[in-house]
Amino acid sequence: MQKKPYISMSVIRRLPRYYRFLVDLDRRGILRVSSKELAEKMGFTASQVRQDFNCFGGYGQQGYGYAVHQLREEIGTILGLDRVHKCILIGAGNLGKAIATHISYNFAGFELIGIFDRGEQVVGQSLAGLTVLPYGNLRSFCAENKPVMAILCVPHTATESIVDDLYALGIKSFWNFSHYDISLKYKDALVENVQLNDSMMTLCYRISEIEE
């Protein structure tokens, strides 16, 4: 496999948005797109778009634009979406149910292979094509199926001990919906935090600003 070029994290964080837009163009049979058009749709400048794509080789031709399918494939490969990373979900409450059913796992490079909960009333329920398993089955399930990532939809107070369990079972990547800061204890863990309250507080700030 060809060695990937170095791409900064700030460019990486913009790639999913380009990717989604390119998938949409590709599905609609559109073959080429200009940096200007991409910039307008993304809310960036055309120069920013060209700079971002130059990081990994480009595919743009002056006055001719980017080849949609080729650029989509390239960004997908950079993001690792062409592989399938097995993941499990811990916590099948309201949030866990939403995350199990709402997310396009395959689109984002993952396969959801197991859902676990401690609550007797939830275990055994069918969710996103899987049966919710008791938390006690976690060890044997991980030994057999080797998931690499866990999605945490559990209460703040339960998160630490669950992360301890998962880390001991070899899972070092987390998509974390709780406020517990995994990286403080596990420096080598890969963590993407989704802080919904923080996003809402930022919106509160912006609304308050225009009220004044």
Next chain:
Amino acid sequence: MQKKPYISMSVIRRLPRYYRFLVDLDRRGILRVSSKELAEKMGFTASQVRQDFNCFGGYGQQGYGYAVHQLREEIGTILGLDRVHKCILIGAGNLGKAIATHISYNFAGFELIGIFDRGEQVVGQSLAGLTVLPYGNLRSFCAENKPVMAILCVPHTATESIVDDLYALGIKSFWNFSHYDISLKYKDALVENVQLNDSMMTLCYRISEIEE
């Protein structure tokens, strides 16, 4: 009311995290905290913390740290959390149910006053202490209760027409869970997008990087 100082959006986006941590310290009866301790918990440098707080007056004393309660109140005021912004939720599917029940609205400066859905099987259900109302009631509800923000938990294809309706009813702030880009059509809308698939794709990239 005292005029607020100018604070950049990058500082603003860090404030909710400080705020959550300070609330936790305050609840535990801790009176003072150093920039070093805050930095460690936040994953920033102490100099970054001091710089952030200097933007709005500081409250730090050399060798003595920050007054927890005072700093918490100040950040809360800057974010506008001391006011209550009425909001409504559109879409009471799995995601809408999770968002209705999982979010600490009061903590984040909001009050959820209405939930709307188009589906007959969902309308009339009880959710987060409210009864899910038919979408057709939106106009009269907004005229009477004047919500300022709408949370969108609806399918991508339905988002545009719903935003058209809401904007016409005077709602110009959106917490958007769909991929529809509201700002392209409504330049003056305040939008916080929550792109869960993008967050997951970024995690996919980071996992793929260490696999190689």
